[in-house]
Structure formats: C-alpha cells, structure tokens
Amino acid sequence: MKNRWLFTLQLGFTLIVCAFLIVPVILSILAGLTVNYLVGLESGLTLRWVFEVWDGYRDTIFLSIGLSLACLAVTLVIGIPTAYVLAKRQTALGRVIEEMLVMPVAVPGLATALALIVTYGSLSGFRTSWAFILVGHVLFTLPFMVRSVLAVLSAIDLKTLEEGAASLGAGFIDRFRHIVLPNCRAGILAGSLMVVTLSMGEFNMTWLLHTPFTKTLPVGLADAYASLRLEIGSAYTLVFFLMIVPLLLALQAFAQPRLKKFVAEDDAT
C-alpha cells in the first residue's frame, strides 16, 4: 500500500516536471519547425524560420557567445584571486566584501543597469561598445564564480597545504599554480558553467545596456517574440538551445582533462 502511494507521488512529480519543463520546450522547438503553428503540425515541417533567424540575428548569437566567454575570462581573472584572498583572510572585512559581492544579484538588474548608464553613459565610445554590457555581466556573474571557488577553498586546509609547499621551496607563484589552482578546479568548473549560462541568458540588465549595434541573443529573442511571427521567435529559441547546450558540454569536457593536463605538464618540467 505504502509503495503504491510512493509510486503515485513519484509519478505525479514526474508528470509535473514534464508538464512545466519538458513539454513547453518541445512545443517551442516544434513551433520553430512548423510551417504554420496556428494550423499545427499538419501544415508541415520547415527549416525556413531557423534560416530567417540565422540571417537576421546571426550577429546577436556571436555577440552573446563572445560576451559570455569574455565574461568568463574576466570573472576567472578577478574571481579566483578574490576567492583565494577571502579564503586566506577570514576576517570581518572579508565577510563584508563577500556580502557586498552578492549585491548585484540581489538588486534588480534594471537598477544596476540604470546606475551604470547614469554613471558612465556619457562616455559614448564605452556606452556604445559591447564592453559596456560586459561590465554589467561581470558585476552580475562574479559572485557566482567567487562563491563556487571559495566553497572549495574553504573545504580544504589551504593554509597548511601552502605551508607544506613553501617548506619545499615553492614561492607564491609556484604555490598558486601547483597547489591552489589544481585543488580548486571543481569550484572553477562549477563557477565557469554558472558564469557562461548566466551571461548567455542575461536579459534584465542587457535590455537597458544594449544599443542597436550591441544586441545580444536574449534581447534579440524578446525582439523576435514581440515584433515577428511566433514561429520565428520559437526558431530563435531552438537556435539558442543549439548554441548553449554544446557550449556547456564542451566547457565541461574541456575543463576536466585540461586541468589534469595542467598538473601533468607541470610535473614533467
């Protein structure tokens, strides 16, 4: 009897997940491949809408990929050392900085974007470049990188490991390369996946920060849904999936062996 209840509950949960997570995605993808969505599948399947999206919004796709990778690079360069310092110096000031870093996540993206425009909007070269959006994305994604790396660094006895390396003659750079980085690679990977996905899908802030020449994929998607056929908007979603899923898989596959190789290479020197 108990098992039957459990089975019913599990089935119900699975159906809810399907209904709200999987079915809308499938329907959206189908809409992007259907000749006329209002008529339904009997109107036939086509790649016309996908090609139209590719022709009209190709630049937004490349800009989004470029932006998310640039955002990843910046958050890696700033985030890892920040997490390292916070992990090493667990002071009251460190905790305040840690909390402050989360502010851009707590504050609505529109407010952050508005503040950026008010402060730096007059720098026209900067305002119209994609670097302006990058600043917003870095502000928003940095805490995710810092927190992921910090969580891993806090779980290991970093101080003693570094002291052990120092006792063997390793200076700061060697310790950071050989001990700190390899031992927080799980955190770096988790943070990287978060940063890339968040930057790629960020709409709130980007909607205010973009210009007609710096339109990102989610902004273009909103544009397509608002002003074009439903099929084109849906085809855009399909393109978005096609871009982000392989990117994330590649990142995951790339990060693990790459970091292992990094250690192996060093060991060979």
Place this chain on the structure above:
Amino acid sequence: MNKPLSITLENCAKTFTDGTRALEPLNLSIREGETIVFLGPSGCGKTTTLRIIAGLEEPDAGGKVLFDGEDVTTLPIEKRNVGMVFQSYALFPNMSVAENIGYGLKIRRESQAALRTRVSEMLGMMRIEALADRRIDQLSGGQRQRVALARALAVRPRALLLDEPLTALDAKLRDTLRLEIDTLLRRLNITAIYVTHDQSEAMALGDRIVVMEHGRVAQIGSPRDIYQKPATRFVADFIGTMNRLNGAVRNGVFTCRAGDMPWATAPADASEILFRPEDIQVTESAEGSTLRGTVAAAFYLGDRTRLFVEVGEKQPLVVESAARRDFSHGETVGLAIDPRGVLIL
C-alpha cells in the same frame, strides 16, 4: 645530506595580533645533528617556537634566528631549506605519492633523471615503493606519515622540523613509527626539531628536551635529567608519574601520615618529598615496616602490578611492584622509599 645545521634563537618572543603572548623571550642553541624535542601541553608555545625556526612566523622585534651563525630572521620558509613534517601531513591531494615526494626537487629545477633517482631512493628508504603511483586519499595514516617524511627529506634539508607528526595515529603505529623516526634521524645525522605533547615520544627521540609551560621554558636537559632531576613542580608532574608525601624531618627521620622513613641525609626543612613509582617498594610484610598504607586499587599488568596505596594524602601513592603476589583491596602493605630517588622542589 648537507652538513648539519646549528640553530640559535636569540630573545625570540611572539605576540599575536590579537595581543596573545604565545612565547616569552627565548634563548636557545641547537647543536649540529642534535635532535631537540619541544614538549609541553597545548598552548605552551612549542609549535610557535617551531614555526619561528621554520620561518612560518616572525619573532617580535628584537628576536633573532641564526642558522650556522647567519641571521635568517626575515628569510621566508621557502628560502631556509628546512624540511617540515606537519601534524596533518599537508600532502598535496592533486598529486600522486611520487609527485609529492618529488615536488621540492621539481621546484629546484632538478633534472628529470636526478628527480626520478631521488624519488625512488626516498621511496626505498621509507619502504613505500609500492605506493609510488597512489593518490593521497588512497593511503592509510601511517603511509601518509612516511610519504610526508620522504617528501621533507627528499630536498636534502639542512634541518628537519616535525610538528606533532605522530599525534593523528593510533598507539601501536605510533610506537612503530617512533622507532623508525629515531633510527632515521640517527642515520642521517640531521639537526631535528620535534614538537610533541607526548612525553614518551620526547624521552625516546630527544637528545635534549625543552619542556615548555605558558610560553616559557620550564627546563632544558637530557631525557634522563628531565626525568630524574626536574627543575620545577610542573616538569616533575608533566613528565612521568610523581608521588608526594607531606611531613617533617626530625633527627634523620622523615615523618608523615604513612609513618616514618629513615633518611640520614635529609635536609632539615624538607616538608614535602617527591619520588617516582620505581623508588618505592612494597616490603615483604607490613608489620616490620615503619611506613604503611592501604591498597586502594591494584592493576595486574603482567610483568608487574601497579598499586594505588592510600596513605592519608590527597592523592594515593603509585607503587610498581614486581612481586609475584596478589594484592587485595583494603590490604595493609609495608612501604620502603629509596632516599636516593627523593626530590625536594
């Protein structure tokens, strides 16, 4: 190995940023090839002293650390060429056993061939050849300890510093490794500084023992001196077991609640005497003895029996009897103290 190092600490004190005084000004000379053990309860300043010698802490202004007469006070640990074994071993989880052992050599840019030779030499010396390719999390505590020792020694350090290296291990393994470390240190003739709170480790390994209490040196001496001639009550209590009797001397006899003890050379003002369990014996019969007590507990240990004898003092006397006889609770026994083992502090 390099020529053994002499280490001198001049006026080395340590006050932490929160104002805690971890170490009072300390002057100490450690001879070449000597094994010196810092012994004391937690918080006594022994690890702080080791960290000052290592270069992981700087002494307060005015303090100096000299290696072979050369001032290294401001030199960081990576430039001091000392090997260090940590309580938690500090082995790198991202490297194999062999990579851990070879890390110091890699940092020194030694050739690949020299590195390989030295690593296998170290693996052989610590008898862990079979573990070379293992990950650190695949090792037992004792194996980790051996890897940590091999790693510290691989770089041919000028001195070896060991911070409670056996604390994390079980008693039996501790005994085995203690013997191994002792053999190793004697064979390598390396200056070694060993920190422990375990007095039997200190007695077994140290050429000299520095007993520390509240950031101060309570006594420095050979294990025999520390045990037989403790300088203070703290040292007497911290090292081994110490019995106490309160009483007074009259006409060459020390009189206490347990009875009289003939003691020809007794100082006239002795009011409390201290002695080790091996300096007091149970006499054949209680009747013929001038000192008597009641057995409160008797533990048969195989080769001897450890007795706790009530004599009207705060603490019962601890007496080790080799006699092949049974003792029963409440039994009255005669006692004889060897005056040569009596201390007055």
